[in-house]
Amino acid sequence: MDILLARQIASFVGALLILIAYVGHQLRWMDARKAAYNVLNAIGSLILAYIAFHPFQVGFVMLEVAWVLISLYALLRPRINL
Numbered sequence: 001m002d003i004l005l006a007r008q009i010a011s012f013v014g015a016l017l018i019l020i021a022y023v024g025h026q027l028r029w030m031d032a033r034k035a036a037y038n039v040l041n042a043i044g045s046l047i048l049a050y051i052a053f054h055p056f057q058v059g060f061v062m063l064e065v066a067w068v069l070i071s072l073y074a075l076l077r078p079r080i081n082l
Contacts, residue, residue, distance in 0.1 A: 007051055007054070010047055010050070010051055011047070011048060011051045013044075013047060014043075014044045014045070014046075014047030014048040014051065015044065015048065016044070017040045017041075017043055017044030017047070018040065018041055018044035018045065018048075018067075020040055021036075021037050021038075021040035021041050021044070024037065024040075025037060032074075033074075035075060038071045038072075038074045038075045039071075039075065041067060041070075041071040042068055042071035042072055042075065045064045045065075045067035045068040045071060046064075046068055048060070048064045049061060049064035049065055049067075049068060052064055
């Protein structure tokens with residue numbers, strides 16, 4: 001598979017995961033406090049952050065890294081009582 005096509009597919013999957021979580025939350029069939037919502041956000045953001053590093057795009061990297069960190073915080077918060 002061509003590397004450019006693979007990157008396009010990966011970015012599509014990453015964006016789709018984030019959009020599924022967003023739409024699910026907006027339509028109230030997904031609770032933002034639950035693991036599924038934050039896992040979708042974290043995985044989607046990790047994929048998009050990786051894509052943003054090649055070639056480096058500072059704004060995109062900043063957005064995706066922040067999204068990953070916030071999602072991970074939300075996932076871990078109940079376990080560490082923050």
